[in-house]
Amino acid sequence: MAATVATVAYLGLEARAVEVQVQLSSGIPKFTIVGLADKAVAESRERVRAALASIGLALPPKVITVNLSPADLPKEGSHYDLPIALCLLAAIGAADAEALSHYVAVGELSLDGRIAPSPGVLLAAIHASGEDKGLICPAAQGSEAAWAGELDVIAAPDLLALLAHLKGTTLLQPPAPVEAEALEPGPDLSQVKGQEVAKRALEIAAAGGHNLLMSGPPGAGKSLLAACLPGILPPLEPSEALEVSMVASVAGELNGGRIRRRRPYRSPHHSASMPALVGGGLRVRPGEISLAHLGVLFLDELPEFQRQVLDSLRQPLETGNVSVARANTHVTFPARVQLVAAMNPCRCGHLGDPALACSRAPRCAADYQARVSGPLLDRIDLHVDVQAVSAADLTLPSPAEGSREVAERVARARSVQSGRYNGSGVRTNAEADGDLLEQAATPDEAGRKLLADAAAAMRLSARGFHRVLRVVRTIADLSGAEQVGRIHVAEALSYRRQAPRN
Structure with a gap:
């Protein structure tokens, strides 16, 4: 008997597809997890065993082999608990393998069968959406998964509720995305x-x-x-x-x-x-x-x-x-x-x-x-x-x-930058570079002369020179000026460190 369930491995902000494979065979009872798993994944055996026992199911007296494929991809974290448990349930006929094939599963299991939160659910949801699949995740993180867009999210509080939903006896409500409440205002x-x-x-x-x-x-x-x-x-x-x-x-x-x-x-x-x-x-x-x-x-x-x-x-x-x-x-x-x-x-x-x-x-x-x-x-x-x-x-x-008045000026300047760099992938003047910066921040004749003289006197590096140009452009944006002038250059230079130290 064999079964498979899809899950993910996290590499930075990338979720890589992982397939959990379970095979039951005759022999001395043994539970083995292979596939470059870390200690947290290896300990899934005990959490899965206890969680299944809590809902009245026991592991069959067989050789249980769990393979996390691809085998050369490192597997870290406790979010493999749920897909391993679901794969085992499918292998023994307690869950519908066909229904599970349409989902990616992530979540940590408690010993009493509850599905506990685990890091990375939003990434898993985005990955599942890209694969045209749904997501099975902890109930506490359902709203997090819902931010990934239009996908079928099953946010289950425990294994029993999840199995009841998959069988269609008691359906779980789909979660909705939730924004955090406004934070307390800081200093003004x-x-x-x-x-x-x-x-x-x-x-x-x-x-x-x-x-x-x-x-x-x-x-x-x-x-x-x-x-x-x-x-x-x-x-x-x-x-x-x-x-x-x-x-x-x-x-x-x-x-x-x-x-x-x-x-x-x-x-x-x-x-x-x-x-x-x-x-x-x-x-x-x-x-x-x-x-x-x-x-x-x-x-x-x-x-x-x-x-x-x-x-x-x-x-x-x-x-x-x-x-x-x-x-x-x-x-x-x-x-x-x-x-x-x-x-x-x-x-x-x-x-x-x-x-x-x-x-x-x-x-x-x-x-x-x-x-x-x-x-x-x-x-x-x-x-x-x-x-x-x-x-x-x-x-x-x-x-x-106070902060309110300053924030309004900052918002206007940011709006100008958003229009200027639209479609370039640049958000603010601090990110502008190359031709984009040259087109946006080239000063007038008086400004160029002041900038050239100051660059020599202050021994500005190439990086320092371009950073001055970015600040010049921001000062001009705050004043509502389209063309960068000498006054903007002078103010930007006043904030520059005089000479580099070794």
């Missing part, structure tokens, strides 16, 4: 007193998707400014929300299958390891830079991160994706993020204040800032010094303009 820019230059840089960063570094003494408001950024960014478009949700699904962070429209904001601690930041681990999972895809990655106390960990961000910041290499596979995750970083000017943090600075100033500042490599700093478009806030500033009334 009206709470930030003073810091007009930093707030302007934050607005430019939001409008064009640019990377930003804020440097200043402790308590100047750098973290508060960064926390205000999500409040002025436009919500995710439906296609963008699906991209972000696919990453969250693989990471197991899509709670209740609810898709959010607010852009991700990730703020890892400076003790984060390289796999935690860029992805990897024993079972490859997306890191913080991928979980922040199409959103903000905030790195506070930038020089306190390990230098090797920071340098691992250089390639993802340039290409918009991160590749994790393993001996038997390569996994790629999207990583189109907006990097926002904050740092003190030196270890004591009071470099500009003779009364508070340590005895090693200014040498301590050079040593401290050198912990961040020049090539990484070259990838940051906007560098701004955040000055300490005086007691007099704190007693002033709150600014009349």
Whole structure:
């Protein structure tokens, strides 16, 4: 007796087809799983055995061989429990093999027969839709699967309910896609007193998707400014929300299958390891830079991160994706993020204040800032010094303009960029390159002369030159100018780091 059930293996954001094959043969009773399975898959034997026993079924006293095909594709995770159980049920005649052939199945089994959530259901649903099949998944993730489009989703709470549905005795209701409830609003820019230059840089960063570094003494408001950024960014478009949700699904962070429209904001601690930041681990999972895809990655106390960990961000910041290499596979995750970083000017943090600075100033500042490599700093478009806030500033009334007004300007600038780059695959000025950037951001004669002179004086690299052009285009968009002028170039250059450090 033999049976097959379709399921998937996850490689990054790709779901690969896997066929679960079960054969029952005579001999000394034994239950074997083959097909390059990891420990979690091998332990499916005990979960499946207990789950079937909980609904009154026992494994037949035969040699049970489960093959996960193709055999050379690594199989990781607990989502193979359900397809293995269904394949066994089909092999012993307890489930209709013909009906199961029209579905892809994923889900973890509890010992009492409940079908528990497992990461990656959204990817499995998209794969099933592409194969013109339905999906069998846990009830808790039915709404997540429903986002994949028009496909037959069976979201079952347990094995008994699933079998009853397949036999037509008690039908399960099809799930509907659900959006997450609106998050509590974060800090508002009206709470930030003073810091007009930093707030302007934050607005430019939001409008064009640019990377930003804020440097200043402790308590100047750098973290508060960064926390205000999500409040002025436009919500995710439906296609963008699906991209972000696919990453969250693989990471197991899509709670209740609810898709959010607010852009991700990730703020890892400076003790984060390289796999935690860029992805990897024993079972490859997306890191913080991928979980922040199409959103903000905030790195506070930038020089306190390990230098090797920071340098691992250089390639993802340039290409918009991160590749994790393993001996038997390569996994790629999207990583189109907006990097926002904050740092003190030196270890004591009071470099500009003779009364508070340590005895090693200014040498301590050079040593401290050198912990961040020049090539990484070259990838940051906007560098701004955040000055300490005086007691007099704190007693002033709150600014009349808050996040709402700034968000409206950012939305208008983003709308201009959307029309300009329509059909090119580019979303913001920060992603523009080559001829596309040249056509959009070529300054007038006065602007070209200023840019050429500044590039020589500031020793801008080719990358730095093009990043200045992107910022110039964003400043022009915020002012509503079609043609880039000298004033836009001058402001963009004021945010550029003066000279690279080795």
